[in-house]
Amino acid sequence: MKLVEVLRMNGGIGDISYANNSLVQRKAILMTKPIIEQAMTDLYCNLFPKSLCIADLGCSSGANTFLVVSKLTKTIEKERKKHGFQSPEFHYLFNDLPSNDFNTIFQSLGEFEHDLRKQSGEGFGPLSIGYLRFLI
Incomplete structure (x- = not known):
């Protein structure tokens, strides 16, 4: 059996999806x-x-992705x-x-950015989001 098949997770947002069955991972986070x-x-x-790049290597899908x-x-x-500085430019990878369900992630990006800007308040810096795939 290939490694990709062993590590595969159920995509989407259904009852058996990783997004709805990853409580243990959330607790660890x-x-x-x-x-x-x-x-x-x-x-x-x-x-x-002035800028920060944050990479999540093994991001999964669902709520834990953005946590x-x-x-x-x-x-x-x-x-x-606290220090009175301007917000840095954020880059998320x-x-x-x-086999990850990147479609679900991309469908959630707008809401994620909106919530992040709302929680951060005025002065939140520029934001860019990208993705990379492991090739096995």
């Missing part, structure tokens, strides 16, 4: 939240970059407001196996 937030705070406060990048972005926005 949330458990690492304090560590990730501290690392991002340290990075930002030491460099004060990490939105947490990282909120952390940066909190710090930049999503990456996964070719």
Whole structure:
């Protein structure tokens, strides 16, 4: 059996989809939240970059896809407001196996960006989103 077949997830948003059956992964992401937030705070406060590129290697699909990048972005926005700086330019790269359900991700991008801008408030910087695929 090929590795791609073993790692394959169910696409879409149905009852058996990965998007609706990834609670364990979500819990793991949330458990690492304090560590990730501290690392991002340290990075930002030491460099004060004008642009940031955040890559999610193995992004999956569904709500977990945007969970990490939105947490990282909120952390940066909190710090930049605290220091009175202009928002950096954000670049997000999503990456996964070719069998990933990128259609569901792309259909969610508009809502993701809208929510992110709403939560970040005025002054949120430019945003670009791209994706790459692992080729196996």
